[in-house]
Amino acid sequence: xKDIKGYDLIRKxxxxxxxxxxxxxxxxxxxxxxxxxxxxxxxxxxxxxPEVVKEAILEKVDLIIAHHPPIFRPTRNLVTDDPQxxxxxxxxxxxxxxxxxxxxxxxxxxxxxxxxxxAINLKDTEIMTVTKKEKYKKLVVFVxxxxxxxxxxxxxxxxxxxxxxxxxxxxxxxxxxxxxxxVNQANPHIGKLNKIEEVKEARIEVLFPEKLTSEIExxxxxxxxxxxxxxxxxxxxxxxxxxxxGRVGNLEKAISIEDFAEKIKHTFGVSGLRYIAxxxxxxxxxxxxxxxxxxxxxxxxxxxxxxVYITGDVYYHAGHDMLASGLSVIDPGHHIESICKDELVKxxxxxxxxxxxxxxxxxxxxxxxxxxxI
Numbered sequence: 001x002k003d004i005k006g007y008d009l010i011r012k013x014x015x016x017x018x019x020x021x022x023x024x025x026x027x028x029x030x031x032x033x034x035x036x037x038x039x040x041x042x043x044x045x046x047x048x049x050p051e052v053v054k055e056a057i058l059e060k061v062d063l064i065i066a067h068h069p070p071i072f073r074p075t076r077n078l079v080t081d082d083p084q085x086x087x088x089x090x091x092x093x094x095x096x097x098x099x100x101x102x103x104x105x106x107x108x109x110x111x112x113x114x115x116x117x118x119a120i121n122l123k124d125t126e127i128m129t130v131t132k133k134e135k136y137k138k139l140v141v142f143v144x145x146x147x148x149x150x151x152x153x154x155x156x157x158x159x160x161x162x163x164x165x166x167x168x169x170x171x172x173x174x175x176x177x178x179x180x181x182x183v184n185q186a187n188p189h190i191g192k193l194n195k196i197e198e199v200k201e202a203r204i205e206v207l208f209p210e211k212l213t214s215e216i217e218x219x220x221x222x223x224x225x226x227x228x229x230x231x232x233x234x235x236x237x238x239x240x241x242x243x244x245x246g247r248v249g250n251l252e253k254a255i256s257i258e259d260f261a262e263k264i265k266h267t268f269g270v271s272g273l274r275y276i277a278x279x280x281x282x283x284x285x286x287x288x289x290x291x292x293x294x295x296x297x298x299x300x301x302x303x304x305x306x307x308v309y310i311t312g313d314v315y316y317h318a319g320h321d322m323l324a325s326g327l328s329v330i331d332p333g334h335h336i337e338s339i340c341k342d343e344l345v346k347x348x349x350x351x352x353x354x355x356x357x358x359x360x361x362x363x364x365x366x367x368x369x370x371x372x373x374i
Contacts, residue, residue, distance in 0.1 A: 001358035006035030022104040027069045033097030044344040045364035050087045069100035107243045109165040117247035128246030129300040135210040141231035148202040154223035158215045160208035172205040189225045246290030248304040254283040268336040272373030277328040291337045335369035
């Protein structure tokens with residue numbers, strides 16, 4: 001098995017949930033410690049609280065990966081009489097790094113909101129609130145047949161050839177004959193000065209996200225044997241990656257709001273929840289769900305035809321507005337996002353097996369929900 005450093009693990013994770021997807025001002029990424037060290041044990045958690053830090057110390061973990069950032073606002077001092085500041089000190093003293101994936105994990109294609117939608121068995125899901133659109137480009141490059149495979153490998157390793165969340169290494173290749181005449185001070189890989197040369201070449205076409213343009217061009221020049229590579233880059237208008245908050249979909253069978261609220265309570269293991277409905281017996285089938293505190297996005301749920309919107313921390317006056325708009329709401333709290341613990345364990349464990357990493361991934365066993373119901 002291979003040892004792995006923290007920054008290698010996070011580099012892989014950020015392919016799944018890139019930090020550029022995060023909302024502006026969201027403090028995602030490395031929050032405490034360093035990733036420039038070997039990582040053998042990782043604890044995943046929803047929240048980083050003093051009790052979670054004690055758990056991490058007892059488990060002798062090297063890295064905590066959390067959904068909620070441990071430092072939302074700048075601290076004014078570093079006085080360890082404050083339990084929160086002391087928690088940071090304990091992490092540093094025990095060389096435990098903390099990395100947070102917050103709104104970038106919320107909007108990732110197969111991230112938080114996809115997990116929540118799957119948990120309540122929504123079908124035919126779509127994004128509720130679009131937050132990012134990523135444009136694509138197409139690269140066409142001509143290489144000698146002998147360098148076709150190495151060029152494709154170089155380009156795909158740089159991030160080209162991924163279409164949607166389920167396909168990678170997507171390329172198109174056709175073979176033909178290229179011709180050229182080296183002149184003046186040319187130093188050709190193939191051919192002689194002032195003599196026309198014909199070479200069996202492969203034309204390789206591949207899509208890539210616009211943001212990776214410089215990396216893709218660097219990979220091309222690294223793998224290409226020619227002194228002057230021939231390639232074209234096209235702007236693609238008919239393909240974009242779309243990211244966003246929440247998911248909207250359909251239940252297999254209609255159910256009353258009252259029964260559905262009870263089902264939500266059991267699905268997420270909460271001891272109590274709130275719901276808003278003019279008629280609790282109304283039969284519903286189209287559902288919107290968004291983790292965390294997402295009450296302000298309720299107009300998007302309505303625009304997508306949702307009859308019920310599931311989210312946490314619904315504000316009193318917002319509840320009145322939702323009710324007036326004819327939208328029923330189920331508020332099971334913020335802590336349903338703890339679904340991320342098991343899902344992240346599965347994700348990292350799968351990568352660990354695939355890459356043969358010497359890595360142990362464990363979920364926090366603690367319930368960090370501050371609320372209790374009577």
